[in-house]
Amino acid sequence: MTLTPQTVKVGFIGTGVMGKSMAANLIRAGYEVHVYNRTKAKAEELLDMGAKLHEDTATLAKEANVIITMVGFPSDVEQIYLGELGVIYHAKPGTYLIDMTTSSPSLAKRIYEAAKQKHMFSLDAPVSGGDLGAREAKLSIMVGGDEEVFDSVLPIFRIMGTNIVYQGQAGAGQHTKLCNQIAIASNMIGVCEALVYARKAGLDELSVLKSIESGAAGSWSLSRLGPKMIRQDFEPGFYVKHFIKDISIALQSAEELNLPTHGLKLAKSLYDRLAELGEEDSGTQALYKIYNYID
Known part of the structure; x- marks a missing residue:
């Protein structure tokens, strides 16, 4: 599948200081964006731009075919992907899962293996550049996972960053x-x-x-x-x-x-x-x- 605004529904989980700007850049590029954030007020600006709000990660996962996470801690990442409402258990086969949180390399490998079993594609793609880099779409993005999956997702990464480097297999981005x-x-x-x-x-x-x-x-x-x-x-x-x-x-x-x-x-x-x-x-x-x- 070619990942264009016409074929992609993006699920964005975590709309804090950086996530909000990253999601906003995707909306401006024409992508349909579905959002979930524990603090709903932090998603208000995105809703005004046309994003669709979901009550939990499971319902978001059922709608999106590209899911991006930008949350606080590895425990949050683990819960979002592998918990009771984990997106891996609710998303459709063929979904692209992209964790852009700074998290544990070993957790990235676990998510990759779990996604593979469900016929999904997983990348660990943490970023650097802070709130300014997120707003200006000039983030550095460091990516681990299968290279052909990286190549497929590259057009989406280019909407959020400028220095985008494939680093190797799962965990290499982290x-x-x-x-x-x-x-x-x-x-x-x-x-x-x-x-x-x-x-x-x-x-x-x-x-x-x-x-x-x-x-x-x-x-x-x-x-x-x-x-x-x-x-x-x-x-x-x-x-x-x-x-x-x-x-x-x-x-x-x-x-x-x-x-x-x-x-x-x-x-x-x-x-x-x-x-x-x-x-x-x-x-x-x-x-x-x-x-x-x-x-």
């Missing part, structure tokens, strides 16, 4: 996303410490940022989140609580690979402290605040 989160975790510490150092040295932080962001120290976190830190903007593009979840998955996976991850462990301890201070619903750039508490 492993790649964990590489992404490992790199970010230590980098966020460096960004915070560099800007706090600038402030304590009596420098103008924005001027320092202008000097260093285009050199060897440059990174997405420095350029995009550094200015937010400086102006004390800690609204979530990506929640602290979800980053802690991602780091925890990465630590467990690294342990299974017998890989020491010293920077990742340090980042986990700092973000755990930040959550204890009531910042779990702040954006990840709120790590900058931890240095006010350390002072």
Whole structure:
């Protein structure tokens, strides 16, 4: 089947900070979109755009032939796919199942095998780029599963992202996303410490940022989140609580690979402290605040 707006009904589960924008881009591209979210208010904007709301995941699964999930935690992913109302048990054979949550590689493999038994196609396709990348359809999408399935779904991925890479068999997308989160975790510490150092040295932080962001120290976190830190903007593009979840998955996976991850462990301890201070619903750039508490 060619996955075009004329042949596809998309079921989108999880319309939070990023999922809402991703689903909205599919609607704008002409796809019929069915949505489910535990908090219905978060789907209102999509309903105004023409999306169809469902009361549970099972009824959504019966309507859609492409189902995309973008939720919070691996436990949510497991419940949505393999629970009592799991989409695998209610969707039609031939349905494409695409989990874009950052989740466990081992869970991605379980979902892939369960889907295969039901004659469905499963991809793990976590993303990077935050709320801005979701709104502007410029997400990086890292995909695991069968390559021919990836090729079939590629037109849909192109509506949501620009850097779309097939990484290998089931679980490979999740492993790649964990590489992404490992790199970010230590980098966020460096960004915070560099800007706090600038402030304590009596420098103008924005001027320092202008000097260093285009050199060897440059990174997405420095350029995009550094200015937010400086102006004390800690609204979530990506929640602290979800980053802690991602780091925890990465630590467990690294342990299974017998890989020491010293920077990742340090980042986990700092973000755990930040959550204890009531910042779990702040954006990840709120790590900058931890240095006010350390002072």
